[in-house]
Amino acid sequence: MRLCVVFYPARGGIGPGTRQLAGFCPGRWLMLIALRLLFLVPAGEPVRSSDSNFPKAMDNVTVRQGENAVLRCTIDSGVTRVAWLNRSSILYAGKDKWSLDPRVVIVTHSKTEYSIQIVGVDVYDEGPYTCSVQTQNHPRTSRVHVIVQVPPKIVNISSSISVNEGSNVTLLCLAIGRPEPTMTWRHLSPPARGFVSDEYLEITGITREQAGEYECNAYNEVSSDVRKVQVIVNYPPYIPDTRNVGAAVGQKGILQCEAFAVPSADFEWYKEDRRLFNGLNGVQIKNNGDMSMLTFFNVSEEDYGNYTCVASNKLGTSNTSVLLFEVSEPTSSTQIQEEKTSTILANWKGPGAVLDGNNRASAGMTASLWLLAILFVHFLFKF
Numbered sequence: 001m002r003l004c005v006v007f008y009p010a011r012g013g014i015g016p017g018t019r020q021l022a023g024f025c026p027g028r029w030l031m032l033i034a035l036r037l038l039f040l041v042p043a044g045e046p047v048r049s050s051d052s053n054f055p056k057a058m059d060n061v062t063v064r065q066g067e068n069a070v071l072r073c074t075i076d077s078g079v080t081r082v083a084w085l086n087r088s089s090i091l092y093a094g095k096d097k098w099s100l101d102p103r104v105v106i107v108t109h110s111k112t113e114y115s116i117q118i119v120g121v122d123v124y125d126e127g128p129y130t131c132s133v134q135t136q137n138h139p140r141t142s143r144v145h146v147i148v149q150v151p152p153k154i155v156n157i158s159s160s161i162s163v164n165e166g167s168n169v170t171l172l173c174l175a176i177g178r179p180e181p182t183m184t185w186r187h188l189s190p191p192a193r194g195f196v197s198d199e200y201l202e203i204t205g206i207t208r209e210q211a212g213e214y215e216c217n218a219y220n221e222v223s224s225d226v227r228k229v230q231v232i233v234n235y236p237p238y239i240p241d242t243r244n245v246g247a248a249v250g251q252k253g254i255l256q257c258e259a260f261a262v263p264s265a266d267f268e269w270y271k272e273d274r275r276l277f278n279g280l281n282g283v284q285i286k287n288n289g290d291m292s293m294l295t296f297f298n299v300s301e302e303d304y305g306n307y308t309c310v311a312s313n314k315l316g317t318s319n320t321s322v323l324l325f326e327v328s329e330p331t332s333s334t335q336i337q338e339e340k341t342s343t344i345l346a347n348w349k350g351p352g353a354v355l356d357g358n359n360r361a362s363a364g365m366t367a368s369l370w371l372l373a374i375l376f377v378h379f380l381f382k383f
């Protein structure tokens with residue numbers, strides 16, 4: 001092992017220019033030559049390794065970027081000359097500062113300790129630092145490594161994407177930090193499925209269930225950095241079950257059609273081949289997200305029949321048929337009861353149609369108010 005040998009500069013022998021010279025030395029060789037030219041190291045002086053307990057530098061110093069690092073060197077009274085070096089550059093020789101870096105300051109220069117401090121450590125300060133002393137003409141050194149930690153920072157991450165179902169998706173997340181950050185990808189919604197400890201997350205043949213929010217977490221001993229990505233999975237409309245609806249003449253009737261799709265479906269209603277439009281022929285068509293509602297405010301005989309709901313988006317089309325069928329006209333008081341029932345049904349977010357005219361009651365429209373009231377109360381308690 002080659003070691004650095006440092007002596008005190010002779011009084012008045014070193015000017016600012018020569019200090020700079022030492023600071024510029026790229027290698028130990030050059031430094032030794034420079035020191036020899038300055039008569040700091042006698043020519044032929046052997047470079048020897050340490051064989052005593054002194055000087056004794058501390059263990060490796062681990063600091064976070066921006067914090068201060070104190071480099072301590074324990075010495076004894078036999079030591080005549082001391083210096084701290086950064087690689088091959090002299091930072092301090094005794095009480096004289098050689099380094100031009102204002103962040104390097106001396107903290108202790110006593111008979112037992114010789115310490116310097118680096119203020120606001122940065123990554124380029126990482127590396128070996130050497131405490132070098134001379135005792136009875138024997139140069140000795142001790143080395144300490146400054147290790148700089150940097151919190152992780154995600155520097156490049158895939159942007160939110162919109163893909164069709166079945167596509168292959170690759171999400172990328174790149175982070176910097178010291179030590180090298182570990183990466184994990186997590187599917188947030190639906191919650192906490194699939195962890196992949198890599199900067200790449202590959203999804204082959206993505207499904208609609210795999211849509212949602214993904215989170216990249218980069219972490220190391222210092223801290224972590226988290227970023228989120230939205231993945232939209234497009235798929236053609238899918239219509240789950242629909243329910244036929246019974247309504248009495250003069251009553252209100254509502255046909256419902258629910259279609260799941262991304263992007264959301266556009267709806268069209270048909271009766272046989274005739275397309276229905278909002279506001280025409282006494283019907284209202286109201287679309288709300290996945291749901292389309294066809295409302296007859298005053299059902300007439302001609303309204304009964306087979307209706308087709310067509311849901312479409314850029315990926316495809318789906319249709320279903322719904323019947324509006326006739327039920328006997330209820331009395332005005334049962335109508336009030338049933339409207340309350342239908343409000344409850346409308347609040348209950350089940351699939352299918354809202355029953356406005358009660359088709360179950362079609363056979364028993366003449367049943368007493370009492371029975372209906374009891375049924376209604378019973379119904380209320382069920383929910």
Ligand SMILES: *[C@@H]1O[C@H](CO)[C@@H](O)[C@H](O)[C@H]1NC(C)=O
Binds near residue numbers: 059060145
């Ligand atoms: C100090 O750090 C250096 C470089 O990272 C390493 O080689 C050495 O083993 C460390 N020494 C101790 C005592 O941790």
Ligand SMILES: *[C@@H]1O[C@H](CO)[C@@H](O)[C@H](O)[C@H]1NC(C)=O
Binds near residue numbers: 091099104
């Ligand atoms: C230590 O040396 C490195 C490499 O020359 C330099 O970038 C860094 O600024 C130096 N640090 C100190 C505290 O002198």
Ligand SMILES: *[C@@H]1O[C@H](CO)[C@@H](O)[C@H](O)[C@H]1NC(C)=O
Binds near residue numbers: 156157172
């Ligand atoms: C992020 O990484 C991708 C893929 O490696 C690259 O194409 C893109 O230019 C990078 N973006 C930035 C801002 O570095």
Ligand SMILES: *[C@@H]1O[C@H](CO)[C@@H](O)[C@H](O)[C@H]1NC(C)=O
Binds near residue numbers: 166167168204205
């Ligand atoms: C998706 O990846 C699989 C396996 O890697 C491959 O067989 C398939 O062709 C890819 N699909 C597309 C759309 O690129």
Ligand SMILES: *[C@@H]1O[C@H](CO)[C@@H](O)[C@H](O)[C@H]1NC(C)=O
Binds near residue numbers: 250
């Ligand atoms: C419903 O329509 C019928 C026949 O077209 C009409 O006689 C009746 O007044 C209407 N009822 C309401 C509430 O508009």
Ligand SMILES: *[C@@H]1O[C@H](CO)[C@@H](O)[C@H](O)[C@H]1NC(C)=O
Binds near residue numbers: 306307308321323
């Ligand atoms: C309604 O019409 C569709 C086609 O338009 C047909 O498939 C279905 O069977 C019809 N439903 C009834 C009850 O007639």
Ligand SMILES: *[C@@H]1O[C@H](CO)[C@@H](O)[C@H](O)[C@H]1NC(C)=O
Binds near residue numbers: 270318320
């Ligand atoms: C409904 O879908 C069937 C096939 O599923 C198709 O043959 C029919 O033409 C569609 N009807 C309408 C009105 O789009």
